[in-house]
Amino acid sequence: MATAPRGDYATLTEEDIKHFAGILAPTSILSSLPPFNHPQSELNTYNVDWLGKYHGRSKLVLKPKTTAEVSAVLKHCYNRKLAIVPQGGNTGLVGSGVPANDEVILNLANMANVRSFDPMTGIIVAEAGCILENLSNYLAPHSHIIPLDLGAKGSCQIGGNVSTNAGGLRVLRYGSLHGSVLGLEVVLPNGEILDQLSTMRKDNTGYDLKQLFIGAEGTLGIVTAVSIHCPPAPRAQQNLVLALPSYNQLPEVFKLAKTHLSEVLSAFELFDRESYELVCHHTGRRGLDENEIGDSECFVLIETSGGRAEHDEEV
Amino acid sequence: MATAPRGDYATLTEEDIKHFAGILAPTSILSSLPPFNHPQSELNTYNVDWLGKYHGRSKLVLKPKTTAEVSAVLKHCYNRKLAIVPQGGNTGLVGSGVPANDEVILNLANMANVRSFDPMTGIIVAEAGCILENLSNYLAPHSHIIPLDLGAKGSCQIGGNVSTNAGGLRVLRYGSLHGSVLGLEVVLPNGEILDQLSTMRKDNTGYDLKQLFIGAEGTLGIVTAVSIHCPPAPRAQQNLVLALPSYNQLPEVFKLAKTHLSEVLSAFELFDRESYELVCHHTGRRGLDENEIGDSECFVLIETSGGRAEHDEEV
Numbered sequence: 001m002a003t004a005p006r007g008d009y010a011t012l013t014e015e016d017i018k019h020f021a022g023i024l025a026p027t028s029i030l031s032s033l034p035p036f037n038h039p040q041s042e043l044n045t046y047n048v049d050w051l052g053k054y055h056g057r058s059k060l061v062l063k064p065k066t067t068a069e070v071s072a073v074l075k076h077c078y079n080r081k082l083a084i085v086p087q088g089g090n091t092g093l094v095g096s097g098v099p100a101n102d103e104v105i106l107n108l109a110n111m112a113n114v115r116s117f118d119p120m121t122g123i124i125v126a127e128a129g130c131i132l133e134n135l136s137n138y139l140a141p142h143s144h145i146i147p148l149d150l151g152a153k154g155s156c157q158i159g160g161n162v163s164t165n166a167g168g169l170r171v172l173r174y175g176s177l178h179g180s181v182l183g184l185e186v187v188l189p190n191g192e193i194l195d196q197l198s199t200m201r202k203d204n205t206g207y208d209l210k211q212l213f214i215g216a217e218g219t220l221g222i223v224t225a226v227s228i229h230c231p232p233a234p235r236a237q238q239n240l241v242l243a244l245p246s247y248n249q250l251p252e253v254f255k256l257a258k259t260h261l262s263e264v265l266s267a268f269e270l271f272d273r274e275s276y277e278l279v280c281h282h283t284g285r286r287g288l289d290e291n292e293i294g295d296s297e298c299f300v301l302i303e304t305s306g307g308r309a310e311h312d313e314e315v
Numbered sequence: 316m317a318t319a320p321r322g323d324y325a326t327l328t329e330e331d332i333k334h335f336a337g338i339l340a341p342t343s344i345l346s347s348l349p350p351f352n353h354p355q356s357e358l359n360t361y362n363v364d365w366l367g368k369y370h371g372r373s374k375l376v377l378k379p380k381t382t383a384e385v386s387a388v389l390k391h392c393y394n395r396k397l398a399i400v401p402q403g404g405n406t407g408l409v410g411s412g413v414p415a416n417d418e419v420i421l422n423l424a425n426m427a428n429v430r431s432f433d434p435m436t437g438i439i440v441a442e443a444g445c446i447l448e449n450l451s452n453y454l455a456p457h458s459h460i461i462p463l464d465l466g467a468k469g470s471c472q473i474g475g476n477v478s479t480n481a482g483g484l485r486v487l488r489y490g491s492l493h494g495s496v497l498g499l500e501v502v503l504p505n506g507e508i509l510d511q512l513s514t515m516r517k518d519n520t521g522y523d524l525k526q527l528f529i530g531a532e533g534t535l536g537i538v539t540a541v542s543i544h545c546p547p548a549p550r551a552q553q554n555l556v557l558a559l560p561s562y563n564q565l566p567e568v569f570k571l572a573k574t575h576l577s578e579v580l581s582a583f584e585l586f587d588r589e590s591y592e593l594v595c596h597h598t599g600r601r602g603l604d605e606n607e608i609g610d611s612e613c614f615v616l617i618e619t620s621g622g623r624a625e626h627d628e629e630v
Contacts, residue, residue: 120566122573143574167517176517178526179494202482202491204530211493211526215519232573251435258437258547259458263578263621306578 004100009083012060012104016080020062023072028110030061046105049098050091056099058085063110067185067193067224070106074222075191077104086218088160089131091152096217097160108159111224114138116199122230123182123199128159128223144230147174149267159223165215173266173305174231177214183227184210188220199227234266234305241287243296250298257302264306272298319415324398327375327419331395335377338387343425345376361420364413365406371414373400378425382500382508382539385421389537390506392419401533403475404446406467411532412475423474426539429453431514437545438497438514443474443538459545462489464582474538480530488581488620489546492529498542499525503535514542549581549620556602558611565613572617582618590614 017033032040040059047056064070077084083103090097099105108129115125119142126135132153135146148161150168160166162184165177174180183198196210213220244250250270257265271279276299280286332348347355355374362371379385392399398418405412414420423444430440434457441450447468450461465471465483475481477499480492489495498513511525528535559565565585572580586594591614595601 120570165519165523167519171517175490175494178523179490202486204480204482207527207535208480208493208530209527211529212522212524214526215523220522232577234577255435262547262549 006101007083009103010081012082012102016076016082017060019076020060020073023076024062024064024069028063028065028069030063032059043105046087046090046107047098049093049095051093054095054098054100056085056105057102058099058105059102061105061107063107065110067111067187070111070187070222070224071191071193073106073191074187074189078190086159086163086222088128088157088163089152089155091156092160092164096164106222108157108222108224111159112157115225117142117144118199119144121199121201122232123201123227124230125183125197125199125225125227126158127225128157128162130158132156132158132161139230140233143233145233146228147180147231148177158226158228162214162223162226163216163218169267169269169303172268178211180229181210181214181226182229184213184223185225186210186213186221186223193224194221197225197227201229234264237266237303237305239304240302242300242302243288243293244298244300245294246297250300253300261302261304264304265302266305267301267303269301269303270298271301275299321416322398324418325396327397327417331391331397332375334391335375335388338391339377339379339384343378343380343384345378347374358420361402361405361422362413364408364410366408369410369413369415371400371420372417373414373420374417376420376422378422380425382426382502385426385502385537385539386506386508388421388506389502389504393505401474401478401537403443403472403478404467404470406471407475407479411479421537423472423537423539426474427472430540432457432459433514434459436514436516437547438516438542439545440498440512440514440540440542441473442540443472443477445473447471447473447476454545455548458548460548461543462495462546463492473541473543477529477538477541478531478533484582484584484618487583493526495544496525496529496541497544499528499538500540501525501528501536501538508539509536512540512542516544549579552581552618552620554619555617557615557617558603558608559613559615560609561612565615568615576617576619579619579621580617581620582616584616584618585613586616587613 014034017031020029029036030038030043032038043061046061047058062073064073084106085099085103087097087105087107111127111129113127117124122144135158139145147170148168149170150156150166162177162181182201183196185197186194188194213223254268257268329349332346335344344351345353345358347353358376361376362373377388379388399421400414400418402412402420402422426442426444428442432439437459450473454460463476463483464485465481477492477496482491497516498511500512501509503509528538569583572583
């Protein structure tokens with residue numbers, strides 16, 4: 001278990017809890033301190049990361065429902081010098097979503113509304129706590145997709161995706177969030193709300209401050225809502241797994257894929273022999289013919305997604 | 316002619332010119348002051364914008380050849396409190412590339428080297444003064460393209476494109492420069508060199524400071540080199556001009572184009588009746604059948620670019 005030195009922050013008191021109880025609904029507060037006295041074990045899922053590697057000792061989880069509530073919480077913490085850790089779906093693998101010590105956990109799960117979607121421009125405005133997969137499902141009947149796909153999509157939240165600049169499986173096709181994110185609403189450490197929730201694809205007025213919060217891990221402010229440009233849904237997807245005798249062949253295979261698949265190439269993922277064997281073991285299925293694989297060192301999964309099935313099949 | 320109030324900056328002296336002459340080659344300096352005494356008229360092309368709308372009164376144009384030279388120039392201007400205007404191809408239409416008063420013009424035209432290109436990743440590192448079209452020509456034999464295309468491509472420079480966050484004709488297809496630009500080298504106002512010239516497509520370490528300089532018009536620092544992700548060259552391009560009876564039909568046509576052309580749609584440009592007539596007049600050719608156009612209010616140019624000609628032709 002890793003430890004980090006505790007900074008010179010204030011320690012949470014009953015007075016603080018009472019103050020938060022005046023801002024948030026009782027159901028938005030989870031605390032082992034009075035007057036709530038929830039068992040500390042109820043806070044475990046918020047104090048421990050997904051891998052169980054980092055353990056915090058926070059006694060207070062706040063789950064605000066509106067941007068105004070986030071602002072009021074941050075204002076108090078700022079004035080009282082209480083440390084905070086913002087938390088999305090808590091699917092991170094580097095421990096940045098859980099407290100290192102006794103920070104207040106500000107969890108965004110209760111802010112999960114889609115504020116708007118414009119089928120003409122493909123731009124969705126969603127609150128930070130929206131789960132990635134829910135956004136995908138929301139867009140499906142409108143024939144659009146979120147330009148982001150991750151293994152954790154069933155639990156990760158869009159605010160966390162933005163704050164960690166998650167790349168995911170489709171970064172090859174749709175680029176990074178620096179290009180897809182058109183606007184952000186952020187609550188700054190002092191509680192001030194920075195509204196840069198533009199829905200214009202090309203907004204060049206002034207400095208593009210919102211870019212700083214993409215990948216800043218919540219250290220500069222807490223993302224409460226995002227505006228994202230969503231591409232039309234591909235009408236066809238194909239997947240291919242290749243076994244490569246050695247890692248040396250990777251660059252050439254990648255270049256061939258880029259050249260020949262061009263705009264329909266959407267993912268190119270590498271996995272080693274051990275991962276391949278684990279997948280076979282756990283699914284009980286072998287993807288490729290055992291005799292032909294031989295002692296291949298690694299495997300590549302290639303995904304294409306395009307406007308027309310017959311085109312992708314030709315390639 | 317627009318005028319802007321002159322700030323509280325120092326006035327250029329012969330001593331300053333001598334100092335710059337110690338930093339730069341004589342051919343990198345154009346000045347109507349001693350010891351150079353070039354006729355002021357020779358500075359006209361730098362003092363006036365492309366439309367001839369804004370006229371500056373600068374007496375000194377500096378054209379450094381290296382980042383170190385830019386740094387030394389800025390350091391001196393910073394210490395002396397001399398105002399500067401950075402200038403690329405001077406193709407801007409809003410007057411931000413020319414002096415409002417007597418600022419020193421720092422022109423990047425002499426920094427026009429391609430520092431590297433990696434055909435595997437498609438990443439080019441180019442100095443700010445590279446002309447956009449020259450970069451396209453450089454990449455052509457490598458079957459890659461710059462993800463940016465503008466009318467001014469024959470004279471605009473990549474540093475200016477980044478500093479103005481130029482969108483251009485292909486923003487629909489390749490997104491904004493916030494996504495394509497992977498790294499920047501910038502000289503800060505005090506002469507310090509900020510090296511964020513990453514060539515990694517997904518570099519999430521620390522704050523993405525370089526994003527602030529994209530679209531900052533040189534006010535936060537002078538971009539001296541850029542690293543850009545270049546897509547593989549499309550192997551087929553198609554163009555189509557449509558006459559629309561009224562502007563009301565535009566949104567529907569745009570939506571149809573997005574849905575049916577999907578990933579091959581690369582440009583969707585609107586022009587009004589008057590522009591259409593002007594094009595016909597000046598080229599002596601009419602693109603569409605006069606009888607069928609009737610009194611159409613506007614026209615749309617749609618460009619597709621894809622990996623395979625036969626696919627685009629089907630659509």
